[in-house]
Structure formats: structure tokens, C-alpha cells
Amino acid sequence: MFSLAEENYLKAIYHLEQQHQGEVSTNAIADRMDTKPSSVTDMVQKLADKEVLSYKKYKGTILTPSGRKIAANVIRKHRLWEVFLVEKLNFHWDEVHEIAEQLEHIQSEELVKRLDDFLGNPDFDPHGDPIPDKHGNIKRTEKKLLSELNKNQKGVCVGVKESSGEFLQYLDKKRISIGTKIKVLGKEFFDGSMVIQVGKDQFFISQKIAENLYVQTN
């Protein structure tokens, strides 16, 4: 059994691993968790003893498979609860994070199973982030076309299919570039057009645009 603090460390390290690929530095963890590096060192040594991560002094840490599974399960619960809050309690997608941050620590496998079923076994949370399955596996989607995304899914722009000047100039005007996050707010099935969110701007795009933008959804 892991304490609330331990779970939060594992979760933070998991997320940092995704971003930076590989070992995570003490300072990076401290930054993300808003604590001091010395506190991180203490905790990381404790978690290394529990064999949920491997740690070498001054060399950073990396989760073990068992640590990764625990972290993924916390994230699973977080995202399932976010779905509950938005879909069932009608919260807005920007109001749910802090509450889910508490709910993610409720311990009951049965509860998670039933909640998952109650919500219709969703694959994504309200922000479009994928929900890990009970084994901690995330459905890792390779880059896809923006046009393949559905309502409420989110992606990061990783490339373009067509690279004509007109198209790239259009993207510049809309402030879309490699690394830009895009969220699908609505999708019209008749003509494949979309309403998307880019930064704080929301606007309409045609299917032709959406079919020429590669996004990554994990």
C-alpha cells in the first residue's frame, strides 16, 4: 500500500518520464511537485527501497515496471473521475482537475471497476487524455490525422501531410506549429468540418485542413 504522498511522487515521475524520455532529475520532480529537492531525495530513496523505482545518486530516477503500473493506475482513476465529473455531474472540463486530484487516491479496485462500467468504459478523459486500462497500459496511438479525432480528443501537432505555401501560411495565421496542442470541440459528420481549440482561440476548420495535419494523441 502506498501513501498519498508516495502516489503523487510516482505520478509526477511517470509524467516526467513521458516528457523527457528516460531518467528524471531530482530538480525536475521538485519543480513539478512544488517541493524542495531535498524532500525529493528523501522520498526517492524511500521509493527505491520499495522497488517501485531505481535510483542512483546524482543520476536521476526511473520507474520500475511495478512503479509504472501503480502510477498508471492513479492516472487511470484521475481520468475516470474527471469523466464522471463532466459527464454525470455537468462540471465544465476546466473545473475538474483539483477534485480529481483528491478522488484519484480513493482505494478500492471494485469501485474503479464499477465506475468504469458506469461511465461506459471511456478511452479518454474530458481533456482528451487517454485513460490507462486496469493493467496500466495506455492505448498508444501513433500520429494520426487531425480529421481522425473525435469530439473532446486532444492532440499535439507533429507534422503536415501537404506542405504547400498556402497551407503552411494558413497554419501560421492560426498559430499552429509543431508542438501546438489542439483540442476538438466539435465535429460535423456531414462534411467533416471541425471546431477546434488552439491556445485560447476557438475556431472553425474545414475537413481539408484537418486531413492534412498530423497529430499525436499520447
Place this chain on the structure above:
Amino acid sequence: MFSLAEENYLKAIYHLEQQHQGEVSTNAIADRMDTKPSSVTDMVQKLADKEVLSYKKYKGTILTPSGRKIAANVIRKHRLWEVFLVEKLNFHWDEVHEIAEQLEHIQSEELVKRLDDFLGNPDFDPHGDPIPDKHGNIKRTEKKLLSELNKNQKGVCVGVKESSGEFLQYLDKKRISIGTKIKVLGKEFFDGSMVIQVGKDQFFISQKIAENLYVQTN
């Protein structure tokens, strides 16, 4: 803001006040919370400083109105979550206590408000216990113990005093739940045992059973 431990103390003291009417002893709190009396003394002094209860050495403690309100709110959340678990996630009424014990500490007024609406503003939890309103007021009903009824009197089951798994499972076996009509066919004054009618079944129950079932007679 009160810590998880503080909330649990307030809740325990609240329940003990109901039972014993008036000041609550240090030992009683320790018993209920499964801690040592010395720990209780420490916490009670701390809570007295915070003015949620009043405490005089060796004389026991009693909640202040503000302490009582906080306790009632924790109980409100506990019972609302129990309704959620049973009504929405199809848990059985003997499986929900421990999970609700965790959920009751989630901090978000908005969440409670929306949960309450989502559940249809229930007045009672799955065990028949009343759910305090947002001000901490409880709708007090005229319930009595089945053991107080005499031969030929009738009542409707409205709650349980004990809610251990064993007892709830016994009731299931006998097909007794909230709303079930019960008629006393016979009562043995020597040991308080009864013969009762539930639906078309007639059977014997011990005094211990009768003392843990609440009924309403009007």
C-alpha cells in the same frame, strides 16, 4: 480547514453525543476510534483551541455549534456517497461503508451540491440513516426499535442500528430491507425473542436482531 484526522474525531464525537446525550468521555472516543486515550487528549485539546469543541480536563468534551456543523457535513458527504455507490454503481448496502469512509473527506462544496442533485436530493442513505442538509440539520423521524413493539403491532423497517456486514447479510437472507413491512406475531418476555411476519413468511428472531432494527409505526 480541517485535516482528515480532525474530521474523523469530530465525526466520532458527534455520533457519541447522539448516543450518550451530553459530554463525551476520552475513553469513549478512544474506543470508537480505536486509538489510545492519550492520543485523544492531545487531539481534543487541539480541537478545543480551534473552538470546534469545548473541553474541560477530566470532564469530557462537547461539540460547539461550529464543530457540530463540520461533523454533520462529513456525515452528509458519507451518506450521499453511500447513496451514489448503491443507487448508481449497484453496490450492495453492506459493501459501501469503507469506501464512503474515504470519500467523505473529499473537499469541494460544489461537488457535494452537484452530487446531491444528481442523486435526486435523497433524505436517507441505504441503511435508512438520515442525510443532514447543507446546514447540518437532520430531519428527525419518529422511529423506534422493533424490540419496542408488542404482539400484533406493525411497523415499516426504516433503518438499522448496527450496520455490520453480518447483520445486513442476515437481513438479506430474511428478505428484510428498508421499506419492508413487519408484524409482530408473538413476543417472549423471558428473552425478548419474537415471531414476526415478513411478507408471507413467519419466523423467529432473537432479541439482538429486534434491538438493531428501526421501524416506523405510523
Place this chain on the structure above:
DNA sequence: TTTTATTTTTAGTCTTATCTAAAAATAAAA
């Protein structure tokens, strides 16, 4: 390759909530 800057760790302290053991107060019994 030194020197300087940055990162990370260690050592020691603090708070919360718990415990044990002993002392003090209250209640019960002789």
C-alpha cells in the same frame, strides 16, 4: 584544466498524529 556555477545530497529541525509509561485526578469500594 582549473575555476565557477549548478545540481544533488546530507544533516539536522519542525509539525502532525500516533504511541508507551508514569503521574495525577476522579470514582468506587471497603
Place this chain on the structure above:
DNA sequence: TTTTATTTTTAGATAAGACTAAAAATAAAA
């Protein structure tokens, strides 16, 4: 009313998780 038993409190210790300040290791710059 004195003695005995019970309850409650105090004193001191411990564990988790955080902090500050200083030391050690690594990385960057001269």
C-alpha cells in the same frame, strides 16, 4: 472516610513528510 480501582492527562519517543543550511558531486565556463 480511607483505600483501591479506573480514568485521564502529561512527558517523552517515534514515524512520515516537509523544510533550511551546508557539504559534496557534477556540469559549464574560462
